[in-house]
Amino acid sequence: MPRAFENRFKTVHLCLRFGLSMTSKRDISDIVVGLCKKRGFFWGPSPEIYGGSSGLYDLGPLGKLMKNRLEAAIRDSFVRVNYWEVECPTVAPEIVWKASGHLEGFVDPVTRCTKCGQAYRADNLIEEQAPDAKIRGLSLDQLTKKIKELGVRCPACKGELGPVERFNLMLKTRLGLDQDAYMRPETATTTYLIFKRLLTFFRDKLPAGVFQIGKAYRNEISPRQGMLRLREFTQVEGQLFILTEDEQSWSQFDSIKGDELPLLPYQAQIDGPNQVQLFSISDALEQGHFKTKAYAWCVDLAFRIFRTMGFSLESMRLRQHLPAERAHYAADAWDIEVYTNSFGWVECCGIHDRGSYDLGRHQEFSKESLSVKSGTETVVPNVLEIAFGVERPLFCHIDRAYAEDSERVWLKFPPHIAPIQVGVFPLMGKPELEGPAAEIHKELLDSGLVAYLDSSGSIGRRYRRQDEVGTPFCVTVDYQSLKDNTVTIRDRDSMEQVRVSRTDLLKTLQDLVRGNQVLGAPPTGQRT
Template identity: 30%
Template sequence: MATTKTGAPLDRGTLDTLLRRRLFYTPSFEMYGGVSGLYDYGPPGCALQQSIVDTWRKHFVLEEDMLEVDCTMLTPHEVLKTSGHVDKFADWMCKDPKSGEIFRADHLVEEVLEARLKGDKEARGEKVAVEEEDADKKKRKKKVKDIQVVKLTDEVRKEYEETLAKIDNYDGAELGELIIKHKITNPATGGALEPPVAFNLMFQTSIGPSSNLPGYLRPETAQGQFLTFNKLLEFNNLRMPFASASIGKSFRNEISPRSGLLRVREFLMAEIEHFVDPAEKKHPRFVEVADSVSLKFLPRNVQEQGQTTIVEKTIGEAVREGMVDNETLGYFLARIQLFLKEIGIDQNKVRFRQHMPNEMAHYATDCWDAELLTSYGWIECVGCADRSAYDLTVHSKKTGQSLIVREALEVPKVWEQWDIVVDKKWLGPRFKKDAKKVEEAIEKVPQEEREKMAATLKEGGKITVKVDGLGEVELDKVTVEKNQHTQNVREYTPNVIEPSFGIGRIFYSLIEHIYWTRPGSELRDVLSFPPRIAPTKILIVPLSSNKDFAPLVTALSHKIRRAGVSNRVDNSSTSIGKRYSRNDELGTPFGITIDFQTVKDGTVTLRERDGMKQIRASQEQVIEVVKGILEDNGTWEEALEKYGEFQGQELDE
């Protein structure tokens, strides 16, 4: 059951109404009926998003000394063909041939099985959380075939639970089998569904007026960073390891967007590409987090057993035991956890789930998702993948340009090996277009086999090599000899550890985690953003419309802005209590009241959002208190202790 910050049941409908009414976000093109999966951010939404991004930039880019880049969103077809996205960046969809309605197959299976389990609980008399549903889901519930209250057998219930635990691991054929086995149909019409087919998620376009250069809106920010690797390495004075970072829009043509901001077609991403020596994936700062940061893991082997049991341990233990592959991957998982904590994410609603083989991206060798618990269930908000050397390798092979690191060895490496020397004047005319293929086959001959070849040639025999498409090929004009080699420079293709953040998903999950309702005669909604993350830091309210207050309000607002703190003025005619309540909905952490005492001596009251307690001090002291809290150089409790709680003014709260 999803809950608010205070543990009360979360009413998603009420929260969504609040967010739209206060213009955190709104459906795009609403006057024209809207387009699913597209949203606009209003003033508080923009400010909140920017606060999250600023915190991310300080937490990662500045603290880790990363190289930030801003790459184009338009990407040529050839680039994404090489990276594998054209062929493999897809989800499974199934269609109702009668109605034409299209579903994302894994989501449909998940939704139906969860609904049946919920109906089973109701039939057994168990308490079931009632949550507000989005409009799309309501439409799909015209027919109640899959959500009626029906008891399931223990065997069926267990099978459903195991299927849901492994839902991300099924491919298209397996999802099709599940749909048939569990008699899943179109929830709205009961119509039969066609087998799942792959649907590429990229938006296709043409670059230039002639439309001769096909392209796509990028599905991730990573490819631009890989293609500038050589320039970034040179900018970094050829030092390894290093990381690049990029913040920008990406696009995915979702099959059936739903869940508000959690599944959209245009979204902000913040991605890091940490380039590391494949032979040395230790991290110099791993010791800082190894024993001090504990994470809640959902490993692959647990999911494969159809379970969701959490394993909690320090990141140091996880790396030492091999559950997390290496120190660099582990270091970033810990840093992700610390970032989420810093922006206000409820630490009891965070887990790190390891990808299972079938759901792994085509470029990844291992991947962990930071998932956040919301009223929609566990939502992937950050992915942290080991992309190995995949991207640099394929782009290098396609373009013929070297994407490697060259490092001078302190002690030269000396060794002996058998070399096969081919007469190129014989090779070309003899094999023509297949000459390159023969040469590559020769290069792959192992050392022990080369030694045998040398002995055969010495005895006057013939040697052959197996070539794909040509079979055994006799080598006439070759020599095999043992030579001493000296290596002064080591060459390698870096591996990449990639943390990838979905800012919109973090944005929404954070709001659910810090939302609560203040009890009293009239329930009032509060968004308890950490002060540094809050869209606006200070609300200025004059006690009344008295003309003596106006110049004081203007001067104080300017003074606060010069101090680098965002503020807004509410001089409406409603009571101060209601004005503060309105801004509690916006998450404004502090409020300053200008009253008749301010006219006399310049002092003001400072009110803190969550506890509604106040202090009275000079304007400079109040600004200093707020700045100290925003910069982690002080706390509200310390301010209360220093100045004492002010109770001399009724705020009608």
């Protein structure tokens, strides 16, 4: 835990700095959210001028820049393994969601306070008030009993909670005058609807990979965790359409079989404690943690996507769903969880072996053939799915990046996903220094780096401002620059400064941002 929470004076200082009240005990979540709202990562609940609605947030300029970087990393990861991107409507007629099972099965457990009437998602509320309770996979009646057994009460008025019931998360709308429709709660279903077209695109050959990045909507019961539980969010879903015989003979397995993953199998959760172990993928397959080579490859792909987004191996684990948690048609399901300072382990991504359920259901309801030839047989293909929202890893990055000491607050983003990658400063607001700084700024923008030119205030204040938004490197033009055509590059985390030649500056910064070079040991230049 940062020292600010061990030192009363510093806690007061930070709360005042970010506009936080001291009427109750504050944790790191309050500090992080205050910083994000002050510096333009996100605001909300939205719309703020009308009091806000839980589960709706606005991304500010820095939050949007960072989200774009995460989406670019996601796209690059999928494209490199031959997945193709599509875009489909965010609303579909009622029959689509009846076929997919969402109208019946896309539900959360809800309980209402018998005193004030406030509704809560039952499982989340139990976990908040009794973190050690094991409730995954419990039925509605079992959750009701668990609430009484643990003495879980209404957070608002401390009243008694009523029985746990089902609540459908679909957002209903209407197309034209009389056609009932729903906003999509995920992107996968709309991908299945175009399977016949995709099959033609892939020349009737499977396996085939497709992904979408787009908006999805869920009418969450009572969103209580800020950016982690949204009613409107950006969903990423990749579908691998594959035949059963290809799942065990997956040709790409050999290239990843030696990769190691931090796994928490379901049996380890039942037996306790929740001990994560590193398994090579080949060992995990041999020990039955993964059933097929293709599914193991998809789990590894999802994990690599999160690594590409900048998450360290130590910050993540893969948790297997308990049998009672899985849908009846699911052969297997694992989640990528990221550890946060604010909420502990946070579920960020699901990898699901969905079998032929989805295409089979849409074939049944639409009366259109979604089958393919497999030898002499006609079969419905299986689907292996990777699914996650972008806003969760975005928040997790901000939460994990927060750092402070007695002198400053900074965000330790991996350079390649930082919203601003380079700050450019003239040492003072003098024309002879501002001109070269503006030239460097333009050169960096032209190269594709996001740079920010700032000549306002002392150089120390400008460094601190960029530290607070996570800018990894700052370039300063000083009077020595005019003499020998060198500038200084400052590292955000170490605050070390190195002089480099103007001619080497762009390549040095590109290598630093990509992680190909460490500032303390540049190929050229001297330390200051």
